Amino acid sequence: MQLAADTGLSAFRATVRDFIAERLPPDWASQRRRSTYNAFKPVETMLGWTAILHEAGWSVPHWPVEHGGTGWNPMQQFVFQEELALADAPAQNVQGTHLAGPIVWMFGSDAQKALVLPGIREGRECWAQGFSEPGSGSDLASLRTFAERRGDRYVVNGQKIWTSGAYHSHWGFFLVRTSRHDKPQQGISFLLVPMDSPGMEIRRIPQINGDAHLCEVFLTDVEVPVEYLVGEPGRGWDYAKALLDLERTDSAFIYLTKREIRRLRRMLDLEAEDGTAPRALAPLRLRVARAAAQAAALEWSVLRVLGGEQQPHSMRAVASALKVRGAELQQTITEIQMDILGLKALRRFGREEIEQVDPATDSFWHDEVPGRSFSAVYARAATIYGGTLQVQRSIIAKSAFGL
Numbered sequence: 001m002q003l004a005a006d007t008g009l010s011a012f013r014a015t016v017r018d019f020i021a022e023r024l025p026p027d028w029a030s031q032r033r034r035s036t037y038n039a040f041k042p043v044e045t046m047l048g049w050t051a052i053l054h055e056a057g058w059s060v061p062h063w064p065v066e067h068g069g070t071g072w073n074p075m076q077q078f079v080f081q082e083e084l085a086l087a088d089a090p091a092q093n094v095q096g097t098h099l100a101g102p103i104v105w106m107f108g109s110d111a112q113k114a115l116v117l118p119g120i121r122e123g124r125e126c127w128a129q130g131f132s133e134p135g136s137g138s139d140l141a142s143l144r145t146f147a148e149r150r151g152d153r154y155v156v157n158g159q160k161i162w163t164s165g166a167y168h169s170h171w172g173f174f175l176v177r178t179s180r181h182d183k184p185q186q187g188i189s190f191l192l193v194p195m196d197s198p199g200m201e202i203r204r205i206p207q208i209n210g211d212a213h214l215c216e217v218f219l220t221d222v223e224v225p226v227e228y229l230v231g232e233p234g235r236g237w238d239y240a241k242a243l244l245d246l247e248r249t250d251s252a253f254i255y256l257t258k259r260e261i262r263r264l265r266r267m268l269d270l271e272a273e274d275g276t277a278p279r280a281l282a283p284l285r286l287r288v289a290r291a292a293a294q295a296a297a298l299e300w301s302v303l304r305v306l307g308g309e310q311q312p313h314s315m316r317a318v319a320s321a322l323k324v325r326g327a328e329l330q331q332t333i334t335e336i337q338m339d340i341l342g343l344k345a346l347r348r349f350g351r352e353e354i355e356q357v358d359p360a361t362d363s364f365w366h367d368e369v370p371g372r373s374f375s376a377v378y379a380r381a382a383t384i385y386g387g388t389l390q391v392q393r394s395i396i397a398k399s400a401f402g403l
């Protein structure tokens with residue numbers, strides 16, 4: 001493969017970079033860089049950036065062209081995501097763009113496509129994923145939230161937990177049980193639910209990093225039109241699995257990892273400029289070099305998948321392996337960042353203080369200090385969400401080695 005030498009790709013990269021330079025509001029990039037974006041998740045920024053990308057027709061490049069996708073090949077999509085990450089562009093609402101949208105264009109009715117795809121694509125509506133329940137995380141098929149059909153409605157009762165961003169979402173896509181008689185996986189259906197439906201109660205969960213974007217969602221006699229059930233009743237489990245196949249390499253977090261490696265190098269330079277002795281930084285430089293080599297290896301593994309190289313194992317096993325490596329690397333990198341900053345990393349910056357840090361005048365509390373402890377704590381979750389480390393390892397053992 002000659003991916004790096006593809007001149008067409010270089011021209012494409014330049015076009016994307018120019019667009020970002022022209023259209024990304026600098027304060028949005030600064031919020032992302034200093035993790036205030038993550039800490040406070042203004043839905044306006046998340047959706048606002050999608051709306052700007054939509055103006056160029058780039059808000060959902062991975063969707064089929066007839067639903068607003070770009071028709072880019074996987075390498076172009078990779079370059080696009082990489083440039084967004086390197087520019088510190090705001091994250092999009094992936095629950096909409098990468099989960100609800102694809103489920104609806106793959107399995108939804110024409111009426112559902114007309115109802116929900118434009119809102120996601122144009123950055124008008126935010127989505128939440130209602131899968132996990134207390135007692136049903138890794139063992140998701142044991143979920144108990146029940147949707148009972150009564151005439152032209154489903155009446156939903158139950159509880160979801162860890163529902164990211166539920167409090168600012170317009171819609172949720174929920175896995176619910178519609179039958180108690182089948183095998184656990186077969187009685188599950190996929191339901192689209194307006195988050196302002198009567199009977200929905202959303203409670204935010206305070207997190208150790210000061211954020212509270214995870215939520216508990218209680219559903220009490222929530223009425224949902226039967227037309228909002230995606231595909232066939234009882235097939236929700238199959239649809240959820242189809243999503244996993246779509247994710248493939250995204251779960252490696254490689255774009256974010258590359259950005260954080262670049263940040264590590266900058267942090268070393270800034271600390272050296274501020275007078276930290278080279279001898280103190282030497283072991284850290286070694287750890288940065290090692291992490292950079294691991295990131296490069298992971299990137300090539302991702303590129304080999306994107307380049308269509310024949311894989312020795314099933315795609316499921318490969319995707320799980322990429323997720324394990326990517327999540328572990330995120331944790332390693334944020335730990336090195338904390339060690340580079342030393343005690344400085346412990347300072348908790350409030351929102352206003354973060355905005356006041358000025359690298360031009362303050363070399364001690366420089367631009368790369370705020371938000372690092374937030375990111376380091378949040379990185380612990382990378383080996384939990386989207387399927388825990390242990391569960392991914394079981395998948396690898398089973399599907400790659402038949403254990």
Ligand SMILES: Cc1cc2nc3c(=O)[nH]c(=O)nc-3n(C[C@H](O)[C@H](O)[C@H](O)COP(=O)(O)OP(=O)(O)OC[C@H]3O[C@@H](n4cnc5c(N)ncnc54)[C@H](O)[C@@H]3O)c2cc1C
Nearest residue numbers: 129130131132137138162163164381384385386388390391
């Ligand atoms: C930041 C964050 C955001 C999230 N966002 C969402 C969201 O938007 N929507 C949503 O639905 N969910 C969300 N989740 C929930 C997430 O999907 C679950 O936390 C995850 O699936 C694990 O489930 P659990 O927390 O119930 O842990 P459990 O399943 O109870 O696992 C506890 C421990 O036991 C281990 N374990 C469990 N089963 C096995 C097994 N068979 N073999 C070996 N070890 C096992 C696990 O690896 C883990 O270490 C989010 C989680 C986090 C941390």
